[in-house]
Amino acid sequence: MRPYLSIQLAGAELWLLAEKAIYYPAERALLIADAHFGKAAAYRKLGQPVPHGTTDGNLQRLDHLLAAYECRHLIFLGDFLHAPESHAAGTLAALYAWRERHEDLIVTLIRGNHDKRAGDPPTDLRIEVVPEPLLLGPFALQHEPAPHPTLPVLAGHVHPAYRLYGRGRQRLRLPCFLIQPTVSLLPAFGAFTGGMNIEHTEHSRVFVVGDGAVWQAQ
Template sequence: MMISAATPFTLLGQNLLLLPQKAIFWEQQKALIIADVHFGKVGHFRKAGIAVPRDMEQSDLATLSDLISEYRPEKLLFLGDLFHSDMNNDWDWFILWRSQFPSLQIILIRGNHDIIADSHYQKLNIELYDELLIGPFLMLHHPLPDIQLQHASGYVFCGHIHPGVSLSGRGRQSITLPCFAFSSKQAVLPSFGKFTGKVAIRSRLTDKIFAVLKDKVIAID
C-alpha cells in the first residue's frame, strides 16, 4: 500500500493535505476531495475503435482504494465528472468498487459530464448535489468568475478545467504539470483521472500554486 508524500496546507483554519494522487484530504471532516475522475472515458474511446489500455480505468479505482485504505476517510467528495457521459461496461467495475466500501459516505457534485440517471447513483448510496456547503467551503464543479465569487456562500472548491502549470528549464524545454490552484476565494483541483488532459492556467500574484509531481506536491514561487 502507498504511503503518500502529502503536502500540508492550512486554509481558513482547516488542515488540508495535498496529495500527489491529485486529491485533497481534509483532516477536520475526514474527507477525501477529488475532481474530474471521468470513469468510463476509456470505454467510450474503445467503443469508438481507439486503442486505449483496458486497465487504465481500473488503475484509477485502485489508486482511489489505496487512498481510502491509507487515510480512512468518512466522506468521499467528487467535484463533478465522476463518470464520463452515458453508461458503458466500465460502470460494472464502478459497482464492484463501490461494494468494497459500503459504509463510506460518497457525495457527487454534478458536473457537465454527469448525465447518467440519478437512480443509478442512488442504488449505490451516492448522494447527489449541484452544490454543497460544508464548513467554510462551497463544493462546486465549475469555477466561478470573480463577480460571482464576491457573493458565494463559502470559499469555493471546484474542478472542471483540469488545471496545469507550465515550468521552463534552462534549455528552453518546458513541461506542463497538473496543479492545485488556490486564489483568495476559490481552489481549483487537478483532474484525478489518468486519461484526462490538463490546461495551463494563468496565475495571479495572489494565487498559491502547487505543482503535482510523480510522488510529491511542491509549491511554485
Template sequence: MRFETVTVDAGGHPLLLSAQRAAFDPQLKCLLIADAHFGKDAVFRAHGVPVPAGATTDDLARLDALIAAHRPESIVFLGDLLHGRESLGSETMDALSEWRARHASLRVVMVEGNHDRNAGLLPPSLGVETVFEPWIVGPWALCHYPQAIDGAYVVAGHQHPVYVIASRADAVRVPCFRFAARCGVLPAFGAFTGGYVVNQSDDDAAIYAVAQHRVIAVRDRR
C-alpha cells in the same frame, strides 16, 4: 509507493493536498476528488478510437490507496465522476460496483458536473448521492465550476489545471492545485484527462504542482 501530502491554508482552514491528485479535510474526515472521468477510455473506444483499457481500474486502485492512507468517513466527487453515456456500460459499472462493495460503509457524494449530466443517472445500487452546487459542508462550498460564494471557501474542479516545468532542453506538463483567496481548484483525478496550463494566470493564486510523487509549491500567493 509513498505519496507526499502537504497541508495548506484554504480560506483559514487546513486542507491536505495529496500527490495522488486529491485533497483531504482532516477535521471533517472528508476526501475531495475532482474530475475522475471514470469510463473515458470506454467512451473513446465506443467512438472508434483504439485506446487501451484499464484507466478506470488504475484510477480506482489509486483511490483505494487514498482511502487506506486517510481513512475518510466520506468522499465527495466535485463533478465529472463519469465521462459520458458509454461510461454507464458494464465495463465501467462493474469496476465501480466492485470498488463500492469494498468501501460500503463510506458515504459517497457527487456534485453534479457537465459530463455527469451528459452521461445520465448513476445506478442506485452504487449508493452515490447526487447533489448540486454549491453544496455547503463545514467551511466549504463544494462545486464543480470555480466561482465565488459568499460566506464559504469554494473548492472546485472542472479546469484540470496543469503547470509546465521547463528547462532549456525540454518541458513537461504536470497536474497542479490552484488556491486563490476565495476559491481552490483541484487537479483532475483521472489519469486519462487533458489539462489547462496555468503558468501565466494573472491572479493571486498559489500553485502546488504534483511531480514525482511530491507536492511542490511553485508559486506562493501574491
C-alpha cells in the same frame, strides 16, 4: 518527500495529495475532482483505439488513498462518469466491486457538466447526487469554478496544469492545485484526462504534482 502537503485556507487545514486529491482532516473527507470513469470505454465505443484498464487503475489509486487516510466521506466534485457510453458493463462492474469494498463509506457526487450528459450513477451504487454548491466547513464545494457569494470555493472542471521552465528549452507540464482566496482548483483525478494551462498570479499559490510528491511552484 511526503505524499502530501498541508496548507491553510479559510482557517482550515487541507492536505494536498500527490494522488491529485484533497484530504480535509477536520471532516475526515476526501475530495476528488473529475474522475471521468469510463472515458476510455466511451472513446472505444466510438471506434477510437485508446488504452484499456484506466477505470481499474483509477479505482486502485482511490483504494490506496482510502487505506492511507482516515476517511468517512468521499466527495466527487463533478464529472464522475464521462459520457452515456460510460455505463458500459465493464465500467459498471468495476464500480460495483469497488463499492462493495467500501460499503460503509459515505459517497457524494456534486453533479458536473459531464454528469448531466452521462446521467447519474446507478442508484444501487449508493452515491448521493446533489447540485452545487455543497457546503462543508468554511467552503463551498462545486464543479464549476464560479465564485460563491460568501464562501471560498473548491472546484474542479478546469483540469489545471502548470508549466515549469528549466535552462534552455527545458520545460515540464504537470497537474497542479491552484489555491486562491475566492476560487481554488483541484487537478483532474482521472488518468485519461487532458489539462488546461493556468498562470501564477500575485494572489494565487500553485502546487504542482509529480513523482509521488507535491511542492509549491515559484
